[in-house]
Amino acid sequence: MRLQGKSALVTGAASGFGAEIARLFAREGAKVTILDLNGDGAAKVAQEIGAAATAVQGDVTKKADIEAGVKAAVAHGGKLDIVINNAGWTHRNKPLLEVSEEEFDRVYAINVKSIFHMINAVVPGMAAAGGGVVVNIGSTAGIRPRPGLTWYNGSKGAVNLLTRSLAVELAPQKVRVNCVAPVMGATALLESFMGMPDTPENRARFISTIPLGRLSEPKDIANACLYLASDEAEFITGVILEVDGGRTI
Numbered sequence: 001m002r003l004q005g006k007s008a009l010v011t012g013a014a015s016g017f018g019a020e021i022a023r024l025f026a027r028e029g030a031k032v033t034i035l036d037l038n039g040d041g042a043a044k045v046a047q048e049i050g051a052a053a054t055a056v057q058g059d060v061t062k063k064a065d066i067e068a069g070v071k072a073a074v075a076h077g078g079k080l081d082i083v084i085n086n087a088g089w090t091h092r093n094k095p096l097l098e099v100s101e102e103e104f105d106r107v108y109a110i111n112v113k114s115i116f117h118m119i120n121a122v123v124p125g126m127a128a129a130g131g132g133v134v135v136n137i138g139s140t141a142g143i144r145p146r147p148g149l150t151w152y153n154g155s156k157g158a159v160n161l162l163t164r165s166l167a168v169e170l171a172p173q174k175v176r177v178n179c180v181a182p183v184m185g186a187t188a189l190l191e192s193f194m195g196m197p198d199t200p201e202n203r204a205r206f207i208s209t210i211p212l213g214r215l216s217e218p219k220d221i222a223n224a225c226l227y228l229a230s231d232e233a234e235f236i237t238g239v240i241l242e243v244d245g246g247r248t249i
Helices: 016-027 039-049 063-077 101-128 149-174 190-194 200-207 219-227
Strands: 005-009 033-036 053-056 082-085 131-136 175-182 240-243
Touching: 005 016, 005 063, 016 033, 016 039, 016 082, 016 219, 033 039, 033 063, 039 053, 053 063, 053 082, 053 219, 063 101, 082 101, 082 219, 101 131, 101 149, 101 175, 131 149, 131 219, 149 175, 175 219, 190 200, 219 240
Parallel strands: 005 033, 005 082, 033 053, 082 131, 131 175, 175 240
Antiparallel strands: none
16 A cells, blocks of 8 residues: 555556556555546546546647646545656657658657646646655657657657656655656557567567567556655656666666
């Protein structure tokens, strides 16, 4: 019960990493609000979790939807202690000159602008309450980029650096900001990252670049977020925690 009495908002939690983060946080005692564009998927995960969770349909690129999600989280948990900015998107792995402006804008709106909206929505309340925790889901792509994902790599580089800058600027308000940087995992975005069908042979090519010999799993990311969100990490801020099986070494 490492999050007993805490209230958390997790974006993009209808599936993948976010769903497992929401499940683990609830098991550890938190009241969890799931914010996802996929309203039905979010509701399903919340229903599976039980009374500790609630779901809100919303687009993280829209200020009004973020504000509505924050309001719902405060209503559900009585306050808002923890935010996990997990929602993310990528263009398909392909030559950089083939990525359209629409694809570029979508990647940056979901991966970067969403954090701008969230910080503006939650920091005043957290500061007034004496502090809070923000965990951004970055990526090893922002540290050791793969070819074919240049614009996505740039968006995650922004997330990684924003985390460190936010940590410094928000420290006086006792708002801790950290980042979890996963290597690719078996999520709905895997084929986009690979730029090819998800076959055993193609997986093996990417797994061969990860020293520990496997893709990341939702539990890996959830456990890292749990630590950073808990009081055990009360003196940790501005950290980019690579959950990557050694990929960035």
